[in-house]
Amino acid sequence: MDQPAIMSPETRLVEALGDRSIVLVGIMGCGKSTVGRRLAQKLGLTFADADAEIERAANMxxxxxFATHGEPYFRSGEERVIARLLKKGPQVLATGGGAFMSEATRNEISAHAVSIWLKVDFDTVMSRVRKRANRPLLQNPDPEGTMRDLMKTRHPVYxxxxxxxxxxxVPHDVVMNQIIQxxxxxxLSMAPETARTNDI
Incomplete structure (x- = not known):
């Protein structure tokens, strides 16, 4: 009699996800895009970057x-783009730092995905964001103060x-494996709940 094939942890996770996406949230520079790409490759899923999709849709x-239309205009577009992307699951979706602050976006993520907060400390994130000059919210005389304020405001929501x-x-694969765990x-803790709901 053939032994049943042993399912890998990655296959087991993807099967349990069904059509839900994996959404990475957190402050700019926490590694959502970098780790997200590796995670998607490891799980055999597609990867989407919400910021890249917004830029493509706006052709800017x-x-x-931010400079032309302001932050409220950007946030409104961000909500629409993420809602559209979440209909394409399963996938790994990296969101911009402010996306999860939107209640509408949080509700969409809750309905269509499982969310992971990539939490990072102040010194680590500042050493990362200093390497890139394309962060609109940090284009001011006190980027450190701005980052501290953003983290204070956003962490309770993340x-x-x-x-x-x-x-x-640490190596990206270390963080990726911790995300998988x-x-x-x-x-898997959500699965029995779903099963009971389906039995009703």
Whole structure:
């Protein structure tokens, strides 16, 4: 009698996800896009970057949208783009730093995805964002003060994500594997609930 094939943790996770996406949230520079690409490759899913999709839809860079139309216009477009992307699951979706602050976006993510907060400390994130000059919210005389304010405001909201993984200066695969572990624990803990709902 043939032994049943042993399912890999990655296959098991993707099966349990069904058509839900994996959404990475967190402050700019926490590694959502970099780690997200690796995670998608590891799980055999497509990867989408919300900021890149917004730029494509507007035919402008994020910085140009901010400068020309202002932040409220950008946030409105961001909500629409993320809602559209979430209909294409399963996938790994990296969101911009402010996206999860929108209640409408959080509701869409809750309905169609499992969210992971990539939490990062101040010194680590500042060393990363200093390497790139394209962060509109940091184009001011006190980027450190701005970052501290953003983290203070946003962390309590990011904490509403389904799970939290710490983004540190370690190999990306280490963080990626921790995300897979956190996702597996979360998704499999949700499975019995779904099963009971379907039985009704």
């Amino acid at each position: 860079t994020i910085a140009e949208i 904490a509403k994500a389904d799970a939290t993984v710490y983004s540190r200066d 956190a996702l597996t624990a979360k998704v």
